[in-house]
Amino acid sequence: MAKKAEQRRKQILKAAFQAATEKGYESVTLQDIADYADVSKGVTNYYFKNKSDVFTQLFEWITTRIYEKEAASISEQETAIGKLEAYIDRVFISPEENKNFYRVYLDFLSQVKNNVSYKEINQKFYENCWSIGREIIHQGLEEEIFEVDDVEQTAISIRCMIDGSLIQWLMRDDDQLHDYYRTACYESILKILKYKK
Amino acid sequence: MAKKAEQRRKQILKAAFQAATEKGYESVTLQDIADYADVSKGVTNYYFKNKSDVFTQLFEWITTRIYEKEAASISEQETAIGKLEAYIDRVFISPEENKNFYRVYLDFLSQVKNNVSYKEINQKFYENCWSIGREIIHQGLEEEIFEVDDVEQTAISIRCMIDGSLIQWLMRDDDQLHDYYRTACYESILKILKYKK
């Protein structure tokens, strides 16, 4: 029974995600979600406390998923450079694949200031991101190819660079620029790490 | 008379801005705007075609204002380092002063994908930002303290770093971190510029 409920919950979250990608966070209605999930309107209220509850859980799901994919990508690599490359490639995954994820994530970001839960979820996401940065830095220090004096600050800066590049890429929304921003981001991070090849 | 009209327009835009900072972009109503401007609802509809028109003009006003303040800050400085410092200081201006500007800007960013006008306005803003970056880079190259091979790409990366740092700072929303992010951003950009002191 709990299995069925969990399945329904996921189904509704996916519908909410799809609705959000196509209509934008704020303008999504409970009816939209129900339509995308192919159920009637009441179901959403049966499985979720209210609309806000749906979106809170969706935000958590999205940030967790982004992190897990990133973490999985770097763990497949042995070297610092390999990890960093895998990381950036995952962030700038081919147009359309993860683009929607980051678009909806940006939607949520703009809501963080109005919602304490969102802020906490995002804080957790940041901490996950920083841990990825630390892992890459430590590996690079071990290999003696990076020169970093403040590991924590550098890990934070890496994510700043990634988010900044990602957003600028998303905003310009030109598939031609995909490679450009991925490369620019990657090379900037190498400089921040004072990479000596 | 045209002067009076222009004044009213600005008054309404300011009211819309204030409403947006306090209630968030999407949930602002025409009534809110009228209330903040201390006029009746009819006035807004008299001076603007519709709600979307108000926000489009507000977005243009905000991005222009952010750019102008940044440009003014760096033009007061002679040296590359002076310009860069002034630039970053302007971006990370004391909590509350320009914070609201960037918050509302972020609100607009999340709407760019649904609105062609927003996209164009933001594209123009980016170009202005990049021109600031170029100016600093050129100055630093003249002084022979930076080492940059692709000026354009580096100018873009500088703004990525700024936006990324800014957003992370805004999201964490802890006044204690103000200095931290300003410094981290500044130092990262120096590394991207391969600054040799």
Add this chain to the structure above:
DNA sequence: CAATTTATTTTGACCAGTCAGTATAAAAGA
């Protein structure tokens, strides 16, 4: 096994409230 009861899930009509936009009235200014 079949009949019946109970529990769970789903439906869609409905309500009270909000909104953008319009229409109209009032006021101010030329």
Add this chain to the structure above:
DNA sequence: TCTTTTATACTGACTGGTCAAAATAAATTG
């Protein structure tokens, strides 16, 4: 007086959330 500007009233569309009733599934009993 006539035009411009501001205030108020109204409308029609849409929203989130509620709820009683229907449908379905599970459990119980004879």
